[in-house]
Amino acid sequence: MEKVILIKYGELSTKKGNRNFFIKTLCSEVERKLALENCTITHDFSRMCITFDEDQLSDILKKLNTIFGIHAYHIAYKVSSDLETIKEKVLEVMKQESFHTFKIETSRRDKNFPIPSMELSRLLGSIILKAIPNVQVDVHHPDVLCQVEIHEKDTYIYTNAYPGLGGYPVGTQPKALLMLSGGIDSPVAGYLAMKRGIKIEAVYFEAIPHTSLEARNKVIELSRRLAQYTNKINLHIVPFTELQEAIYQHGDPAYCITIMRRMMYRIMERLCQKYHAEAIVNGESIGQVASQTLVSMHVINEVTNYPVIRPLACFDKLEIMDIARKIDTYDISILPYEDCCTIFVPKHPVIHPELAVAKEIEATFDYETMIDTIMKNIQTIVIREEDSQVEKDLL
Ligand code: ATP
Ligand code: MG
Numbered sequence: 001m002e003k004v005i006l007i008k009y010g011e012l013s014t015k016k017g018n019r020n021f022f023i024k025t026l027c028s029e030v031e032r033k034l035a036l037e038n039c040t041i042t043h044d045f046s047r048m049c050i051t052f053d054e055d056q057l058s059d060i061l062k063k064l065n066t067i068f069g070i071h072a073y074h075i076a077y078k079v080s081s082d083l084e085t086i087k088e089k090v091l092e093v094m095k096q097e098s099f100h101t102f103k104i105e106t107s108r109r110d111k112n113f114p115i116p117s118m119e120l121s122r123l124l125g126s127i128i129l130k131a132i133p134n135v136q137v138d139v140h141h142p143d144v145l146c147q148v149e150i151h152e153k154d155t156y157i158y159t160n161a162y163p164g165l166g167g168y169p170v171g172t173q174p175k176a177l178l179m180l181s182g183g184i185d186s187p188v189a190g191y192l193a194m195k196r197g198i199k200i201e202a203v204y205f206e207a208i209p210h211t212s213l214e215a216r217n218k219v220i221e222l223s224r225r226l227a228q229y230t231n232k233i234n235l236h237i238v239p240f241t242e243l244q245e246a247i248y249q250h251g252d253p254a255y256c257i258t259i260m261r262r263m264m265y266r267i268m269e270r271l272c273q274k275y276h277a278e279a280i281v282n283g284e285s286i287g288q289v290a291s292q293t294l295v296s297m298h299v300i301n302e303v304t305n306y307p308v309i310r311p312l313a314c315f316d317k318l319e320i321m322d323i324a325r326k327i328d329t330y331d332i333s334i335l336p337y338e339d340c341c342t343i344f345v346p347k348h349p350v351i352h353p354e355l356a357v358a359k360e361i362e363a364t365f366d367y368e369t370m371i372d373t374i375m376k377n378i379q380t381i382v383i384r385e386e387d388s389q390v391e392k393d394l395l
Contacts, residue, residue: 001077001078001079001089001092001093002051002077002078002079003052003054003075003076003077003078004049004050004051004052004075004076004077004078004156005049005050005052005060005061005064005073005074005075005076006047006048006049006073006074006075006076006149006156006158007030007047007048007049007050007064007070007072007073007164008046008047008070008071008072008073008074008164009022009023009026009046009047009048009069009070009071018172019045021172022069022168022169022172023043023045023048025069025169025170025171025172026048026067026069026070026169027041027043027048029067029069029169029170029171030048030050030064030067032231033063033064033066033067034050034060034063037052037053037056037059037060037063038052038053038056039051039052039053039056039060044151046109047149047151047156049078049154049156057075061162064164065164065165066165066228066229067164067165067169067229068165068166068167068168068169068170068194068195068197068229069164069165069166069167069168069169069172069197070164070165070166071163071164071166072161072162072163072164073161073162073164074147074156074158074160074161074162075158075160076149076156076157076158077089077093077156077157077158078154078155078156079154079155079157080153080154080155081110081113081150081151081152081153081154081155083114083115085155086120086124086148086150086155086157087123087124087127089155089157090104090124090127090128090146090148090157091127091128091131093146093157093158093159094128094132094144094146094159095131095132097144097146097159099135099142099143099144100134100135100136100143101135101136101137101138101141101142101143101144102125102128102135102136102137102138102142102143102144102145102146103125103137103138103139103142103144103145103146104121104124104125104128104146104148105121105145105146105147105148106118106120106121106124106147106148106149106150107147107148107149107150108120108150109149109150109151109152110150110151110152112152113150120148120150121148124146124148125137144159145159146158146159147159165195165229166195167194167195167196167197168195168196168197169197170194170197170198170199170229170230171197171199171230172197173196173197173198173199174198174199174277174278175198175199175200175201175275175276175277175278176193176198176199176200176277176278176279176280176281176309177200177201177202177203177236177268177271177272177275177277177279177280177281178190178193178200178201178202178203178281178282179202179203179205179264179268179280179281179282179283180202180203180204180219180222180223180235181204181205181219181283182215182218182219182222182332182333182335182337182338183283183333184283184317184320184321184324184329184330184333184334185283185284185285185288185312185320186222186282186283187222187225187226187283187324187327187329187333188283188311188312188320188323188324188327188329189281189282189283189309189310189311189312190202190226190281191226191229191323191327191329192311192312192323193281193309193311194226194229194230198279198281198309199230200226200230200233200281201233201234201235201236201275201277202219202223202226202233202234202235202236203235203236203238203267203268203271204216204219204235204236204237204238205238205240205264205267206237206238206239206240206241207240207241207244208239208241209241210241210244211337211338212337212338214335214337215337215338216237217337218332218333218335218337219235220235220381220383221332222329222332222333223235223383224383224384224385224387224388225327225328225329225332226327226329227383227384227385228328228385229327231384231385232382232383232384232385233382233383234275234380234381234382234383235380235381235382235383236271236275236378236379236380237378237379237380237381238267238374238378239374239377239378239379240264240374242370242373242374243263243367243370243371243374244260246365246367246370247259247260247263249365250361250364250365251360251361251364252350252357252361253346253347253348254346254348254349254350255350255353255357255358255361256346256349257290257291257345257346257349257350258291258296258299258300258349258350258353258358259358259361259362261291261296261300262299262300262302262303262358262362263367263371265280265300265301265303265304265308266303266304266367266371267371267374267375268280268304268306269303269304269305269306270371270375271378272306274375278306278307279306279307279308279309280304280306280307280308280309281308281309281310281311282308282309282310283310283311283312283320284297284308284310284312284313285310285312285313285314285315285317285320286313286314288317289349290349290350290351291349293351293352295351295352295353296350296351296352296353298355299353299354299355299358302355
């Protein structure tokens with residue numbers, strides 16, 4: 001019996017008109033990820049099937065666990081869709097299992113198969129009951145659930161199920177720019193945005209010499225870890241020092257963060273235009289700090305018409321930390337090197353800023369010219385998942 005990995009698309013199957021595009025995007029991502037493995041990958045409208053060498057299985061599964069758009073997968077036996085073979089092979093599969101109770105669940109993808117699903121399940125069940133001693137059927141909580149999927153040519157038999165990452169394949173939505181600091185939140189926000197199929201490029205606001213090269217390396221390593229879920233990530237490094245210093249020289253310190261974030265959004269908008277991105281993504285979470293109260297968000301958001309996607313808006317910090325651990329960014333995020341936001345935080349930032357006051361302060365210096373200069377000096381690094389030098393230097 002040939003063993004294969006059977007992939008279920010999950011949420012993709014709810015996409016009617018675009019279904020083909022979604023499945024093709026998923027397929028090319030699986031092909032890219034598994035290019036070095038000795039596999040063949042085939043797919044139809046409802047399933048993808050991967051043949052593999054047994055000694056590569058754990059490698060392959062690790063890679064599948066970084067691909068959005070996979071709802072679940074099974075290690076399945078592939079046999080031909082004729083009744084006698086199915087009867088024989090289901091028994092063979094079940095003989096490998098140790099169980100007391102079981103259930104057979106049949107689904108006929110090919111409605112021309114002569115026996116209806118329920119009837120076939122009963123038939124296969126009776127064969128097991130006869131052939132294997134001391135077992136019984138339990139349709140509610142079986143020790144082993146054996147699923148039999150009958151397609152036109154092939155039938156898949158499996159007794160296991162592994163969850164995939166879910167979501168949509170990256171690239172099924174257009175590009176957005178992720179504001180990536182070295183903190184815990186923004187990589188998680190990037191991950192969740194990618195999970196919706198959004199392709200991301202990252203933007204890091206840097207304030208050397210107030211921030212260190214280690215802080216930059218943290219962001220590079222975080223980008224690399226996020227690149228595991230896509231192909232590569234372009235990281236744009238924004239030289240923010242002069243503008244940030246200017247903000248702190250003008251006006252009320254309580255408003256510095258409000259103004260700084262308005263400037264960040266202005267630069268993000270320019271970057272969206274330059275790189276043809278449709279939205280800004282960041283790690284803001286309602287109420288987390290003074291600049292993330294609803295009033296602050298409103299005043300800060302006022303400078304851009306681009307959608308600002310905040311995947312973490314309604315998450316608790318503990319929930320965010322859980323995801324960060326799961327996606328392997330937490331250990332990097334907690335390294336101590338500070339970024340430009342943390343260094344310049346005033347003692348008492350305004351919690352309910354007024355738009356008129358922010359505008360008044362901004363009118364006292366020529367930030368537009370400074371932004372023009374910044375735009376000319378942005379540095380871009382292309383980061384791939386396989387570049388691991390920075391990680392070695394950091395940890
Ligand atoms: P994080 O939120 O990622 O843990 P943080 O707490 O330092 O980092 P906040 O002050 O909460 O950041 O800022 C909110 C969001 O603004 C961040 O999640 C991130 O998306 C963005 N941001 C903050 N600082 C920077 C920066 N230096 N470069 C790029 N984006 C930034
Ligand atoms: Mg934060």
